[in-house]
Amino acid sequence: MARDFYEILGVPRTAGPEEIQQAYRRLARRHHPDVNKDPGAEERFKEVSEAYDVLADPETRKRYDQFGADFRQVPEDFDERVAVGQGFRSGAPRGGVRAGFGDDVQFGQGFGGVDIEDLLGGMFGRRGAGGPIPGADQEAELALSVDEAYRGGRRKLTLAGPDGPRTYDVTIPPGVVDGQRIRLSGQGGQGSGQAPSGDLYLIVRIKPDPAYRLSGRDITVTLPVTPWEAALGTTVPVTTPGGDVKAKVPPGTSSGRRLRLRGQGMPDPRGAPGDLYAEVRIMVPAELSGRERELFEKLAAGSAFDPRRQR
Structure with a gap:
């Protein structure tokens, strides 16, 4: 079963165009295959791009909200008065370009008003230009007890990585709350050439406590x-x-x-x-x-x- 496009972008179904665009920009930067070397990054980028392509277009989004995963089977000029209970022959989705990476989509081609080259141009040159590529930002969860979150302090954290386990010295501010992000500057994905590394964001998760x-x-x-x-x-x-x-x-x-x-x-x-x-x-x-x-x-x-x- 196809994943829900709103779930892919991490936005509610009531999200406005600006919120949808911001979510897409954030996820596209994180998962673009030229930045993120994780084996699943390309497939994730395809999902994010397709979700944005659908939700960024008001008419396509309207059909998706009404028909769900079958929206592409619905002609653009469908008439609801005669459509109830009837099937639809497959038709091309509105908007022309499908935003799936790998489908001959080149930099500069727009996705619902967002230019990929403009979005990612500050991170690396055009594909094949051989320019330095900054490292991708990464995320990991940091589980803390209530006492640890209350007092803060320093802690060593070991995370698995493509080159083996890596240990970080983490400074935990007193009073962190569940969902708060702690930024470790330059501790994310390694950049190529002379480009800087990305940042590592630790997402705080407060463990259940019988007393609090x-x-x-x-x-x-x-x-x-x-x-x-x-x-x-x-x-x-x-x-x-x-x-x-x-x-x-x-x-x-x-x-x-x-x-x-x-x-x-x-x-x-x-x-x-x-x-x-x-x-x-x-x-x-x-x-x-x-x-x-x-x-x-x-x-x-x-x-x-x-x-x-x-x-």
């Missing part, structure tokens, strides 16, 4: 309290990636209440840190001692509180 739940720079933790602490109010310690802090539990707190500790979330070197939310969970002893049972029975007999009648 992240939402951007905000952190949520579970705060266990006893029934009497919840009823009477108290101050209890809360464990955070930055160390223990104090949280004030107001009297009459129920399970599920979120206590906000401003500025105790993930740090942000460029702005205000996130917040920490302590989510209260009332805990009872798994086994009661004789005295505890006696006190709970007295409370049950003397209290008129019924949570099932509360609004």
